[in-house]
Amino acid sequence: MSRAFIGMPAFPAGAKEALGNPQLRSNLHHATTTIRDKRARVIAELPEWEDLRLSGAAIKDDVGRHLDRYLEQFEAEFTAAGGHVHWARDADEANRIVVDLVRATGETEVVKVKSMVTVECALNEALAEAGITALETDLAELIVQLADDLPSHILVPAIHLSRGEIREIFLANMSGVRDDLTDDPADLAGSARAYLRKRFMSAKVGISGANFMIADTGTLVVLESEGNGRMCLTLPETLISVVGIEKMLPTWSDLEVFMQLLPRSSTAERMNPYTTMWTGAHAGDGPKNVHVVLLDNGRTRALADPVGRQALRCIRCSACLNVCPVYERVGGKAYGSVYPGPIGAILNPLLHSVDNGPVEKSLPFASTLCGRCFEVCPVRIDIPDVLIHLRGRVVEETHHGLPGAEELGMRAAGLVLAKPGLLGAAQRAMGVASRLLSHRSTIGALPIPGWGANWSGARDIPVPPRQSFRRWWRRSHRSELPIPPSAQPQTRSETP
């Protein structure tokens, strides 16, 4: 059972714990560098890649401007094609709708295609409370579910587990598994196939998300690799798809951009093995009862932020995760939320507000702003820019009551750095300190609580110089003090 991310610690604590796990780091390093290289090769094949990115960003920005119109258009088309459209303001409402729809079928078991939005809603937990078992059918999600663990990556959620660990999990938790199961990936996948096949053939209710929904045709699109998507989307009688409202595309032909951007950015392939596209209910083919639940759950909050709203362009490819040096070292769980990595660092605070808790407050700072994410984002989300913007929002919106040490220190530094005279005075004070340390060139332990200790835990810092630059300049260039150009006498008199 995939637990919802409730009560997770702020990023630095999660990160510290993750850094202590060498197996995780090694798996992540291997996974991210492998996908990164594959992606680079497959994108080099498309000379029009940058044009596709620009178009993708423009299409998604258009969606952001006219989302109300596109949602209504989608609803009309999907309904006319025999589907049912439901609207959910938040996770609880979405869960209630889904539970009611499943109850109406009389079924107590459902099969699920991987859907991050359903993890966002903690749908499986809500179903369980209603006595309904949701069986995850993506291999990695199945592994995570059987292990009662949390996913660590958007695309390869079990990447933190080795094959040996997966074998253990199957032996302990997968009913009907062979005793002589090896840890060979083909053998593991084979046992998952056998376990799930029975359930696919008898399932009456399938639950999915969607990668895209198309306004002018009422079409839903799901991309996948294993075939479990096709199983869940076509074999059951009832299909319920929960879709974030930002997954919208305006027209059928807009899909041509994203069917090129997504596979190459995510699994680094020219095309993923299977994509299913359906429009309402198709007579004689697939589910008779077709539902879609349109979910807000904070997306309109993100939409209202003029700088942050570009995060809603995200097509969940995870390319940013695969190039992030921070993510590579700590993995997804350290981000304490459904969406990890660079996109998670901006999306979570935008969806839930920066003031929601320690996770949202710390995520905008879980980055060195190195910029690799922006380079690879297929829809050109300027993640570093949004991070800087969100840091401003954290300071503006979450600093309640008396200022803490950081705020006092930053405001004091701000005062000193605003005035050359104060800066000079501070430098002279440091010069005195350095005279006292004249026998040393570095300081090993900074006697400043918090940040000082954080620096000098593993790093030295140079002893400040006796003389600042400006002091040296004044002494060496005293006779040549320049007159700033703006203070030079004008040749014509100023008119009053």
Next chain:
Amino acid sequence: MSAKADILSRIRAARPDVTFDSPSDAYAIPRDYLRSPSVPEGIVDLFCERVADYKARVERVPAAGVPAAIAAALTTLGAQRVGVADGLPEEWRAALVASGVDVVTEHPGAALDIDALQALDAVVTGSAVAIAETGTIVLDGGATSGRRALTLVPDTHLCIVSVDDIVDGVPAALARLSPTRPLTWISGPSATSDIELQRVEGVHGPRTLHVLVVDPSGD
């Protein structure tokens, strides 16, 4: 307020800057990716190459050779009970029957139940569109493609692609496809890289994909 009304009003409230209905020139969507086709000559060759990249078996056959090719492939694959899409040309179906396999045709309105589907060793269908650049075959649930479950449950899928249906890239494919039909895009047999990023072929969909590329003009 209903959830729908609530969400729509939140969206409008989030965008006080949007005062226009249709895209203006300032917000026109660039489509420079369409400027030059990135696919060189020989899209049939390219298609065959790209499909083979996914570990699918690919054969090029002239129209006259199709029945024999189907029969030979099914023999190699050891398929005895074979499902067939209703729209498969009669002469090919007849040749199949003649070769000794049990042919089960799925007629419209008489869908095979799940047990019947599971009893099939293989399924033979045509296709709607194929994409050279990505090595993709698209089924549209029509007479030649067959119902979606038909190409999903059996472990072997023998798919016939006409060279006339091969287009260069994704934009051309979408232009030819109807969004009112249920579409399945297939790019190789199923696969997963979820275990230590090692690609393992064949999880839930047909583990064997065999493609016959047919030139109807016979060459």
Next chain:
Amino acid sequence: MRVALFVTCLNDTMFPDTGRATVSLLERLGVTVDFPVGQTCCGQMHINSGYRREATTMMRGFLGAFAGYDAIVAPSSSCVGTVRHQFPKLADEAGDPGLTRDVEEVSPRIYDLSEFLVDRLGVEDVGAYFPHTVTYHSTCHSRRGIMLGDRPYRLLRAVRGLTLIDLPNSEECCGFGGTFSVKNPDVSVAMGSDKVRHVRETGAEVLVAADRSCLMHLGGLVSRSRGGVKTMHLAEVLAQTEESGHGHRRAS
């Protein structure tokens, strides 16, 4: 051409030799450099920590100090990035058209040292002599922020006696990230340690970069472990001549 030096608060306070080397180098190349004493800081640290109001005050100070110069040279690619990319946003937020005008006037005139040398002065061989093995760390701001490209490499390759060794994984961040280094010290040190390992793999005596901030982080890790690699700013290397040795005398 009136040229001003923006030495940056970090160099001013902790690494004055970087400023002195910049002056010495430019003067050697025939450029008269002013140091407007009204300068303090571009506000980068405050912007990156979310204290935008304080940063805006510093920005006003910057614009006042540097008004009227044709070119502003800074030995810090991250500060140049701040002036170019963040100043317009701060001005927009302030909703002050005069401030926006000042930013539009001044921001385009700032150059990272290597941009100034290669693009404005048109030189790659600055007449430097530095007979040591060097590896160059292309900081994220220089690489992806202001896109210095190969300018620093061309400058280093023209230095007589210098052997430039490629740094493996050079596109990866060193983990400094400003306040990230103290807000997320564990990850910062993990990243820095990997970078230091690559530096040591080159066998170079000196690690050079266009930002003293990253060098402070990497240098701190080197010093805490076995030492053996010296850190120098690009300006300090380029300022070296046969006569100079250590210390920087003004060209007379």
